[in-house]
Amino acid sequence: MSLFRVIQYKTENSVNVAKVLDNEQVIPLASPSSLFALASEAVNTQQNLTTLIESKLSEQPISYQQLVSDGSILPPIAHPDPAHCLVTGTGLTHLGSADTRSAMHANIAKAEDKLTDSMKMFKMGVEDGKATVDRAASQPEWFYKGTGDIVQPPYRAIESPSFAADAGEEPELVGVYLNDNAGTPYRVGFAIGNEFSDHVTEKHNYLWLAHSKLRQCSFGPELIIGDLPQSLSGVSKIIRKDEVLWEKSFVTGEENMAHNIANLEHHHFKYAQFRHPGDLHIHFFGTSTLSFADGISTQDGDIFEISIPEFGRALRNPLKKLSDGGDAVTTVSVLK
Template structure:
């Protein structure tokens, strides 16, 4: 089952993807977040709650997209209680990339970069046996729910940014129950969007490079995730495809199991506060930046992962460098 969220005259509503052309509204106020809370309260699956509340009202999917009525597939009523995070150095990548990584991994330990050491930790211990704890991954913070951009809405690039690059990723979405237990709602395709020039200048600026907008959706896959997922990432400029590349994700193409990545996020008590929503990006191995692409104002990102529904598309809106200004703090 795949669902979306739509802004209707009656407020936010979730809808089931009936086909590429049609959406069936779910007769329940509050959208996906409220449906997930109901599932937790009733002790049933999210799919069961949705199935029992489908209504007869259908919407035109393309029209909803064109009119920008679609929201991210899950949102929190208070964006401050949505935490957006991610893990890096998690993917093996394509066969060529994997071979290159493994070849480099044979050099002396003293010659390895910190990034390669982190990657090796994942290769060696990122998929522990069931019930065991594996290697800790790289982790980063992106922002709260205000940093999430809806499908078809623009990524605003701040005046101080050095770069604006896409990152096609698998996303997990979670809601903490009343006792703090995290529940996975489902998976979506995401664009984690980062400033790669800032990160490349000094890897200790990784935290700065991640504080940018992001997007996920438009659809949320509820249920089992295939181990092997293959998609395509594209950049469209003035109506023409400037760059395109396939990408792989899913556990079969990762150094870490999803369960291991989830453990190392939710092991922190502050990430298990009741009612909080978590949007977590699982990493990538495919970037246009690695191929020398410089994203410009007006470019359009298109990230397609067929198993998770329609492509996620967002244009880019770059602020003028002349708008950069010193932020002054005032004393009270």
């Protein structure tokens, strides 16, 4: 399967899109344009996005590494008004790697009254998570992370607030969507994502899941436009002081998911408030691998690295733990 990969980077006066040739070279557009502008043109004029991009490419490749070294790489897409970009996700969606699947199935085989609420929801996905053209399947866990201004570019630090109890990676597949002028959602493409959550807060009480997700995140550097292989294998790492502290492989793609992507998309966009014309959606599809599950506690300066070969270069982000007094009570001003 030939995959169409693009990146977005900042130029002196604007942003530009480039088609990825390989991990060393990219071909930029002849006239700078954002991927958001190109995707908007494509969905509202019913054009093929890859054809549109191909028609605007220059003839001269440039160095991919130079863009990385210059700190020019941006998220592969962004809304010009971050308030019109919604960052969300779904959980309990993945079957896990081979060494965890049997344990999961053993757990869901227990009597219904002995299952936790999380395992009940996971069981629903395993038994009925595949939507078809004729019917939707069971709805997944869903969560809100924030608006577009929480997205950090690849290679830039992900910040953890001072009140956080944990700062852990979540290697995930990300779906990017744009609503046309009539509010119809279109999938622009897929990327590697680091959903980044507070697992200690979530573990304390699963009703604090909503709190644990209100954090920054990152995705990219590359976006794949079009269909993906049914199965994808990747590696998630934590690097501390130039040494690999933790490393684990993970699998994603529909063959490794309890829910198919069509079902996750349906249960997000069935809500009218998510079909506002012109809005951009960044949606995380869930994970099966966490360093937190292996007892890892991250530190300031650790580097998260998530890679899937089909997506080209790895997504890398250092961790920055803030100490801004966020544990103090936030004072709300009162209008009089």
